[in-house]
Amino acid sequence: MKDIVLKNVKKSYQGNTVIENFDMMLEAGKITCLLGVSGVGKSTVLNIIGGLTTAEGSVAGIPESISYVFQETNLAPNLTVSGNLDFVLRAKIKSKEERGKMIAEVLEAVGLIEYADSYPCQLSIGMAQRISMARAFAYPSELILMDEPFRGLDIANKSKLIDYFLALWQKKGKTVLLVTHNIDEAVLLSDRIFMLSGKPAKITAQFNLSSDKTCRKLSDQDISEVFAKIYDTFAVGI
Amino acid sequence: MTKDKAKKILIRFSPLLTVALFLVLWYVAALAVNAEIIIPKPSLVFSDLIKLFTKAQFWTAIGGTLSRTFISFAISFGLALLLSVAGFLFHPLHRALSPLVTISRAIPTMSIILLSIIWLTSQTSPLLIACLIIFPIFYADFYSALHNLDSGLIDMAKLYKVKTGDIITRLYIPNILPSVLDSVRSGISLNVKIVIAAEVLAQTRQSMGNLMQVSRVMLDTAMLLAWTVAAIALSYCLELLVGLIKKYVVRWRRV
Numbered sequence: 001m002k003d004i005v006l007k008n009v010k011k012s013y014q015g016n017t018v019i020e021n022f023d024m025m026l027e028a029g030k031i032t033c034l035l036g037v038s039g040v041g042k043s044t045v046l047n048i049i050g051g052l053t054t055a056e057g058s059v060a061g062i063p064e065s066i067s068y069v070f071q072e073t074n075l076a077p078n079l080t081v082s083g084n085l086d087f088v089l090r091a092k093i094k095s096k097e098e099r100g101k102m103i104a105e106v107l108e109a110v111g112l113i114e115y116a117d118s119y120p121c122q123l124s125i126g127m128a129q130r131i132s133m134a135r136a137f138a139y140p141s142e143l144i145l146m147d148e149p150f151r152g153l154d155i156a157n158k159s160k161l162i163d164y165f166l167a168l169w170q171k172k173g174k175t176v177l178l179v180t181h182n183i184d185e186a187v188l189l190s191d192r193i194f195m196l197s198g199k200p201a202k203i204t205a206q207f208n209l210s211s212d213k214t215c216r217k218l219s220d221q222d223i224s225e226v227f228a229k230i231y232d233t234f235a236v237g238i
Numbered sequence: 239m240t241k242d243k244a245k246k247i248l249i250r251f252s253p254l255l256t257v258a259l260f261l262v263l264w265y266v267a268a269l270a271v272n273a274e275i276i277i278p279k280p281s282l283v284f285s286d287l288i289k290l291f292t293k294a295q296f297w298t299a300i301g302g303t304l305s306r307t308f309i310s311f312a313i314s315f316g317l318a319l320l321l322s323v324a325g326f327l328f329h330p331l332h333r334a335l336s337p338l339v340t341i342s343r344a345i346p347t348m349s350i351i352l353l354s355i356i357w358l359t360s361q362t363s364p365l366l367i368a369c370l371i372i373f374p375i376f377y378a379d380f381y382s383a384l385h386n387l388d389s390g391l392i393d394m395a396k397l398y399k400v401k402t403g404d405i406i407t408r409l410y411i412p413n414i415l416p417s418v419l420d421s422v423r424s425g426i427s428l429n430v431k432i433v434i435a436a437e438v439l440a441q442t443r444q445s446m447g448n449l450m451q452v453s454r455v456m457l458d459t460a461m462l463l464a465w466t467v468a469a470i471a472l473s474y475c476l477e478l479l480v481g482l483i484k485k486y487v488v489r490w491r492r493v
């Protein structure tokens with residue numbers, strides 16, 4: 001697994017430059033977080049890394065297999081919950097039995113095993129969000145892109161999913177890029193936090209966190225310090 | 239009886255009410271005109287229709303018209319599906335087809351009918367005419383159904399490297415099916431109408447159109463109307479069939 005390096009990246013939509021002079025490094029096997037206000041270009045960065053949109057500049061180290069928790073859940077309405085997971089796994093895992101086992105396991109983990117045969121229109125937004133996460137977790141990949149994966153979830157489900165996510169990340173050692181608006185999530189989950197701001201946007205600040213993520217608390221000295229710094233940066237206005 | 243229940247019953251029976259009202263008006267008009275050759279009474283038309291049921295000629299005509307409808311429908315549908323998918327995946331093809339679609343949409347139906355009668359036999363011209371009119375409608379509808387497909391879903395499939403075959407059979411086709419079947423539903427009655435119109439002018443043997451023309455020539459208005467009722471019933475049955483297929487195939491849609 002290699003580090004992912006973006007250098008001098010620029011992206012414009014019909015002459016409207018969204019990001020420019022953009023440099024970022026995602027360390028292999030680490031969780032990196034991208035923070036920024038709405039509309040600044042966070043999803044755009046994820047789409048560039050995921051190869052869903054083109055950009056100028058150099059992007060290196062993108063692995064073969066990528067999982068993506070999309071901002072819109074992007075579940076196929078014509079497939080059941082398990083059908084949606086099966087849809088992405090088919091090309092990767094030949095044995096139908098094995099796929100079924102993986103799907104059952106991940107649905108159990110996100111607490112939605114009894115909805116395996118439901119259609120997306122029968123799910124609430126938070127449930128659809130969890131299915132979208134289950135799909136990203138089940139898919140064998142080296143990199144996970146997550147666009148506000150925990151939004152719209154209650155505290156109980158959120159902490160359960162965070163625990164599951166961290167356990168999975170530890171076991172499989174994937175590289176993760178997490179986009180969020182939530183400073184709590186950022187400081188609790190990341191090894192490194194990048195702040196994206198400006199118009200056109202670029203990385204304007206960076207914070208490193210070295211403590212063990214599985215037992216971090218907001219009250220920890222280093223965590224609360226970083227939290228305060230990020231909070232101030234946001235409050236000053238970017 | 240609750241208000242809700244009354245409303246439900248009203249919704250259920252209001253179409254029948256319209257039909258009943260129409261029959262009454264028809265009957266009154268027939269009495270007022272009092273000339274069978276202009277407006278025959280509904281009772282006469284329906285007894286003529288029942289008489290038709292007992293004749294072999296009626297059934298061979300229905301069979302002929304129906305098979306011409308099916309053949310032209312199948313050709314238009316298959317071609318439109320194939321070309322719309324191909325045109326969607328390969329944009330230059332869509333651009334190349336667009337003048338054809340525009341012309342065949344704008345060309346007067348009667349010109350096509352008259353020309354094809356000159357060029358083709360009375361058996362094959364209804365097929366060509368129906369295809370020329372139905373195909374562009376299907377093509378445009380199918381293409382826009384594909385075009386309106388949620389781009390997020392396609393991005394998702396691309397990112398997860400789903401095989402193209404799976405994308406087509408599990409994403410494209412099921413998701414365009416609701417609008418495709420809606421288009422087919424209205425297309426099939428138009429198809430019946432066009433086939434009959436072409437049969438009238440081409441004087442196709444074993445066809446509803448030809449027998450309609452014969453009743454007109456013999457000034458048998460009641461018989462002409464009996465054929466019309468039969469044609470309406472035929473279209474209605476075909477639409478009903480497509481509706482049932484849609485209900486069965488598109489179970490995943492919230493109603």
Ligand SMILES: Nc1ncnc2c1ncn2[C@@H]1O[C@H](COP(=O)(O)OP(=O)(O)OP(=O)(O)O)[C@@H](O)[C@H]1O
Binds near residue numbers: 018
């Ligand atoms: N397909 C597109 N066409 C044109 N402009 C776009 C497109 N996608 C994004 N943009 C523009 O790019 C900018 C950044 O959008 P982006 O979705 O990356 O923001 P974001 O940081 O993810 O915001 P949010 O937190 O609200 O999701 C916005 O100003 C938006 O208008």
Ligand SMILES: [Mg+2]
Binds near residue numbers: 042044
């Ligand atoms: Mg976004």
